[in-house]
Amino acid sequence: MKKVYLYPLWLRIWHWTNATLYIILIVTGFSMHFSSIQHPFIPFRTARAIHNVSGVLLVFMYLDFLINNLFSWNGKYYIIRFKGLMNRIFLQTRYYLFGIFKGEPHPFESDEKSKFNPLQQLTYVTIMFVFMPLLIVSGLMLLFPEYAPQTIFGVGGLWPVAMTHYTAAYFLTLFTIGHIYLGTTGHTLTSNYKTMITGYHIIVHEEPTREDRKDEK
Amino acid sequence: MKVKQFLLTLCLLFPLLAIQFLHATPPPDSDQNCYRCHSMKTLSYRDSVTNAIVSLYVDSTKFKHSNHADLACVDCHDDDGFLQYPHTQEARNEKLQCTDCHDSFDNNWEQFKQSIHYKKFGDRFSCFSCHNPHAFKASSDSTSPKKIIAKDNAICLNCHSSQTELMQLDSSGNYTDLITAHRWLPKLQLHWKAVRCIECHTPVKSGVYSHDILPKEKAVKKCEECHNTNSILFTKLYRFRVKEARQKEGFLKALAQNTPYVVGMTRDPVIDRWSIYLFLLTLFGLGAHGFGRWLAGRRRKK
Secondary structure: OEEEEOOOHHHHHHHHHHHHHHHHHHHHHHHHHOOOOOOOOOOHHHHHHHHHHHHHHHHHHHHHHHHHHHOOHHHHHHOOOOOOHHHHHHHHHHHHHHHHHHOOOOOOOOOOOOOOOHHHHHHHHHHHHHHHHHHHHHHHHHHOHHHOOOEEOOEEOHHHHHHHHHHHHHHHHHHHHHHHHHHHHOOOOOHHHHHHHHOEEEEOOOOOOHHHHHHHO | OHHHHHHHHHHHHHHHHHHHHHHOOOOHHHHHHHHHHHOOOOOEEEOOOOOOEEEOOOOHHHHHOOOOOOOOHHHHOOOHHHHOOOOOHHHHOOOOOHHHOOHHHHHHHHHHHHOHHHHHHHHHOOHHHHOOOOOOOOOOOOOOHHHHHHHHHHHHHHHHOOHHHHHHHOOOOOOOOHHHHOOOOOOHHHHHHHOOHHHHHOOOEOOEOOOOOOOOOOOOOOHHHOOOOOOHHHHHHHHHHHHHHHHHHOHHHHHHHOOOOOOOOOOOHHHHHHHHHHHHHHHHHHHHHHHHHHHHHHHHHO
16 A cells, blocks of 8 residues: 555645536536526526636636646646557556456556546546637637627527537536546545545555566466 | 009919919818808709709718718819819719728628619619718717617618609609518517618628628518527627626626526527436446446455
8 A cells, every 4th residue: 555645735726626616517507508487496697697706716727727737747647648548548448347347456546657547637638628628718708708709600609609618518517427426436435535635645556567467477 | 663563463473373273282171162052951953864853062060070071072072173163074073982992892892783772773873872971970889779770770761761762763663661561570660770771681791791782582581580599680789788788787797697698598409308318328327337336346245
């Protein structure tokens, strides 16, 4: 067993603030999308105000994420190593589909060198550098429509922006649910959650070195 | 003797002075010379071809408030023939066009040539049939939309609500009055107050209005072309309402409230249904995975 400090304080604060904002935005966004006069989930005006304020805060959290990762060692975890990527994805997928049920060790244990497993890394990069920018830009355009395009493909500019916002938010919602669930796949149900609070990750099975793998054969 | 010489010199100089006076560029207040006649409301003539009465009156107050206020009369009416009275025939035959000065209006001119106005009346229709260069003022953002709508519609109504004006272009007298022509349109008066004629009677491409005025057969007639969340009109209205809210409520409050939010803009029955399916599938998949882990873990313990 080995303890490694993987999540510095700023990252933990960022993560939980972000998580809180996500939940608030998903719930209020859901309420606004399926708004109904007869059966309001959250009163429309309330939902709209909370959503707007949280949305703007999320923009600042995203800037915080960018700046901190740009100027700290944490940024390196987001750089995808393409060599052997397909094989690593295969190993991780096989683990989630089969290995996890057999109690096999994680194929890519988190350590200082690489914090994320390959699927996790690809997901995070897509979320943070594709979906989040789409969500933020479209969200800001709805608040500042003067910067939205007049027209997109011959139709008025705002509807495509709103649909982009909705679609990006939808996939981020799916991500959030998956993220919460996969949080339980640490070496115990709650270990990953504890890591995200204390910052320390406990390595149960040291990743086998090449020599070890040879020995297994 | 001296007096005699002086008079002789004067006699010789006079024609020179006179010529000089006639050919010199008039001083800036030369407009006054023009207004001496052209400020008379009744100044007009009967066109020998069309038989129509053409007014030559220029409202100096309106002109001074127009976009052309900085120009002197002779900046556009630059034929020397205007400097003498009566104006020479050459000067009177001058055909001015907006594009003479405004190069950037070439596109408008091309669009105009596609319009029903040009197709029907040819050269008898020009920029000035609609835009009075002596009063023209571009609709700016600062004026209220209602005023812009009323002002822009007045340009069309100037002819389209006046039998005499229409008669001048088309003496057949074969025209349907506006109300009859728009009978199909619900809430007619409300529409006329809230949208401009050109909103439906020009092809809107990439948000820029065209000078190609469409005949009624080609004009917008489908309600959903405007009453739709992805219409250009909607985008403009949303923008306007955000701006208005900011002015009324202040930047931060308007940002938090975003009152122009349009309920249901992102709703689509098909997308909604499939997004719910995919969401449930995700929940089910994760639930099944978790259940499988629990079962497998129990078996391993045994």
